Structure formats: C-alpha cells, structure tokens
Amino acid sequence: MSRFISLALLTLALLAASCKNHIESKARVDPGWKKIPDRWIRNAIGFNYGKPDTSLISAFAQLIKPDTLDNPHAEHVDPDYGPVFNAIFVDLDGDQNNELVCLQGWDVTEPYLCVFEQKGGNWYLIYKEEVSTFYSSPTLVVANNYSKNKTFYLDRVYDHGSGVYIGGYSFYKLVDDHVYKCLDIINDAHLYGWSPSLNQAVTSSFEFSDYSDEVSVSYNYSFFPGMMEKSDCPLCASDSIPYIKGEGGVIYTYNQKEHKYTLNIPAYANGAEDLTDDKISCFADMGNDSLFIAAFRRQIDTTLKIGAPKQRLILRQYLSLVDRNRTANHKK
Numbered sequence: 001m002s003r004f005i006s007l008a009l010l011t012l013a014l015l016a017a018s019c020k021n022h023i024e025s026k027a028r029v030d031p032g033w034k035k036i037p038d039r040w041i042r043n044a045i046g047f048n049y050g051k052p053d054t055s056l057i058s059a060f061a062q063l064i065k066p067d068t069l070d071n072p073h074a075e076h077v078d079p080d081y082g083p084v085f086n087a088i089f090v091d092l093d094g095d096q097n098n099e100l101v102c103l104q105g106w107d108v109t110e111p112y113l114c115v116f117e118q119k120g121g122n123w124y125l126i127y128k129e130e131v132s133t134f135y136s137s138p139t140l141v142v143a144n145n146y147s148k149n150k151t152f153y154l155d156r157v158y159d160h161g162s163g164v165y166i167g168g169y170s171f172y173k174l175v176d177d178h179v180y181k182c183l184d185i186i187n188d189a190h191l192y193g194w195s196p197s198l199n200q201a202v203t204s205s206f207e208f209s210d211y212s213d214e215v216s217v218s219y220n221y222s223f224f225p226g227m228m229e230k231s232d233c234p235l236c237a238s239d240s241i242p243y244i245k246g247e248g249g250v251i252y253t254y255n256q257k258e259h260k261y262t263l264n265i266p267a268y269a270n271g272a273e274d275l276t277d278d279k280i281s282c283f284a285d286m287g288n289d290s291l292f293i294a295a296f297r298r299q300i301d302t303t304l305k306i307g308a309p310k311q312r313l314i315l316r317q318y319l320s321l322v323d324r325n326r327t328a329n330h331k332k
Contacts, residue, residue, distance in 0.1 A: 028177055033124035034064055036116060041123045044087050044100060054083050057104055060114075063125075070130065071106035084108045084138060092174040094148025099174060101152060103131070103138045111138050113154060113172075115179050127179035131156050134167075147213040147254065149173045155187065158284070163192040166284060169206070171215070175259055183252055183261035185217055191286040192237045196226040197318055198292060199237040202283045213254040215261055219275065220247045221283065223292060225314055243315045244296050244303060248275040272298035289322045 040059055047056065061069045087102035097118060105111035115127040131138065134157040142152045151171050158166040171183040189202040201224075206217045224242040252261035263277055278295035285291050293300065300319075304312055 029119050029122075029124065030126065030177070033126050034067075036063060036123045036125055038123060041100060041116065044085075044102065045089050047085060047087060049086075052082075053085075054106075056085055057083055057106065060104065064128075067128075069105055069112060070110060072110050074106070081107055081109065084111050086138070086140065088140065088142055088152075090142050090150070092142070092150050092152065093176075094150075101140070101142070103140050103154070105130075108137065109133055113140070115174065117174070117177060119177070126177065131170075133157055134160050143208050145208045145213055145215075146211060149175050151182070151208070151213075151215075163190075163194050164286075165190050166286070168284075171261065173254075173259065178259075180259040182254065182259055183215065185215075185252075186280075186283045189283050189286060192239075193226060195287045197321055198243075198287050198289055199224050199226055199239070200283075200286055201239060214264075215252045216249060217252065218247065218249040219280070219283070221245070223296075225318060238314075241308075241310055241314060243311070243318060244299055246273050246299070248273065250275050250280070272302045289325075293319070293322065 040056065040063065043056055047053070057069065083104075083106050085102065085104045087100055087104075089098050089100050091097060092099045092101065092115075099118075100116040100123075102114050102116075103111040104114060109132070111131055111133065113127070113129045113131050114125060116123055117126050118124075131154060133155070136155070136157070139155045140152065141154070142150055145151045151173055153169050153171040155167065155169055158168065160166070166186065166189045168184055168186045168188075170181055171185075173180050173182050185204060185206060186202060187204050189200065191199045192201070193199065200222065202219065202221045204217055204219045206215055208215055222239060222242045222245040224237060224239045226237050251264045253264045254260070255262045263280070265274075265276065269275075276295065278291070282288065282291050282295045300315065303315055307315065
C-alpha cells in the first residue's frame with residue numbers, strides 16, 4: 001500500500017512539474033512572434049544549395065502575411081537581382097538548443113535577416129529586418145566570441161551613389177529570447193568630389209577578443225578638400241593634401257544590462273590624435289563641417305602648428321570658408 005502511495009505521489013509530482021514547464025514555456029512565447037511550421041524549418045535546414053529554388057521564400061512569404069517580403073526590383077530580369085536564401089543552424093544563446101538564422105529575400109540587394117527559435121515544441125519567427133546590401137552579396141557570420149551568447153553580424157550599405165558610399169557592419173545577440181542589435185560600425189565611408197570643402201575616406205577593420213566579450217576596431221581616416229584649382233573638374237577632390245589624416249583603435253565592451261557593445265576609451269588615451277566618440281560619429285555624418293571641426297579641434301590646431309606648409313594653407317582656407325558661411329547664415 002505504501003509503495004502504491006509513493007508511486008501515486010511521484011506521478012502527481014511529475015505531472016505537476018510537466019504542467020509547470022508547459023505553462024512557463026507558454027508564458028515565454030511573445031505574442032508578436034510568428035509561428036512557423038516544423039516542415040518549413042526542416043526544409044530550411046536541409047536546403048539544397050546546388051540548384052535554384054525559391055519554394056522556401058514563397059512559402060515564408062505566405063506564412064508571415066499580412067507582413068511581406070519586399071521586392072524592389074520585381075520588374076528586372078537581370079540575374080544579378082535574383083533571390084537569396086542562406087541559413088545557419090546554430091546555438092546562439094548557449095541553451096544547448098539550436099536556432100535558425102538566415103538571410104532570405106526576392107532580391108539579393110535587399111534581403112531580410114530572420115531569426116527563428118523553438119519554444120514549447122513549436123518554432124517561431126522572433127526577428128525580421130530588411131538589410132540593404134547594394135550590389136554586394138550579403139554576408140552573415142556567427143562569431144566565436146568569448147560569451148555563451150554568440151554574436152552574429154552582417155555587412156550592409158547605408159548610402160551609395162556616384163562618389164558617395166557608406167557601408168558597415170551590424171552586430172546582434174540573442175539574449176533571453178530577444179534579438180538585440182548591439183553595435184553598428186562603419187567599414188567604408190567615402191565622400192569624393194561632391195563637397196567643395198570637406199571630403200573624406202574612412203575604412204576600418206575589427207576583431208573579437210580571445211578572453212573577454214569585446215570588439216577592437218581599427219580606423220584609418222583622411223579628410224580633404226574638393227577642387228582646389230580652376231583647372232580641376234567640378235567633382236574633383238584633392239586627397240593628396242589632406243586637412244587631417246590619421247589612424248587609431250578603440251575597444252567596444254559588451255554591456256549585459258544595456259545589451260550593447262559600448263565604447264571603452266581609457267583615461268590615458270586623451271592625446272590630440274586619439275579617437276573619441278565624437279570623432280567616430282563624424283565618420284558617418286559626412287560633409288558636416290561643424291561636427292568635423294568640433295570633433296577634430298585639437299588635431300586641427302596641431303596641424304596648423306606643425307603641418308606641412310601647403311597643408312596648413314588649405315586648412316586655414318577651409319576654416320575661413322566655414323566661418324564666412326556661418327556668419328552669412330547667421331545674418332540671414
């Protein structure tokens with residue numbers, strides 16, 4: 001009899017635990033998530049990359065209605081505007097369960113970043129973002145950074161045109177069933193010829209730390225005038241004689257409370273040529289005279305003292321031009 005009672009109590013305890021787990025798993029499902037059939041997930045994991053196939057994209061577009069997958073080049077027949085599907089099946093948050101993260105869309109220049117997670121035996125679309133890649137093939141990478149929450153990132157294009165380009169990387173983490181965009185860095189930002197006074201060329205590279213959840217970024221930058229001689233073409237730029245030219249590195253440390261990689265500049269890095277938050281902001285805000293002069297003021301003053309004669313001359317001319325324009329705009 002006592003054995004029967006013990007078995008009954010054990011059964012009730014297991015049932016209670018099962019119900020509790022079921023309730024908790026239900027509670028963790030965000031109402032904004034989109035439920036995705038297991039069959040679609042299986043097909044995505046087993047996708048045949050050896051032959052063109054848009055069936056997964058078509059099925060996904062139906063599943064997310066009334067949401068949609070935009071096709072900005074629907075009328076084009078050029079194969080360079082073709083569809084894209086590329087998926088990674090990996091544990092992003094260290095819970096020993098794999099998530100599915102992919103780039104997919106009707107147009108390789110405007111794919112969507114999608115993240116799928118399994119909860120309570122069901123799969124859900126928990127994140128979707130349209131990403132502009134211009135004419136480049138999209139790149140999606142999962143980094144083996146020093147954290148159970150693996151950082152994944154992709155390259156994107158913010159602006160482009162003749163003589164104008166801004167591209168960079170966006171970094172993401174999956175933490176507690178939520179995808180956070182935790183860092184954006186500029187990879188290539190150049191303005192060449194469009195500004196008569198302030199053009200630029202900025203590039204960067206980055207790497208993850210081996211012993212902490214940090215990203216170190218190295219920047220190379222140059223700011224230079226537009227046409228200098230009457231014989232120059234209207235969209236010329238004089239990058240051989242820059243106002244300011246330099247390089248520097250910074251570290252972004254992951255902040256668990258803010259779910260962001262935050263800029264970490266040590267107190268000793270306070271020289272005129274050391275990078276600051278304002279300088280880095282200037283890289284993406286191209287042609288902004290006020291921001292450039294304010295951010296690089298100490299470096300400008302140093303160049304006016306020890307720069308080459310031609311460099312000092314064009315820098316003084318530039319500052320005088322900006323000052324005159326400010327005065328004229330203020331009088332208006």
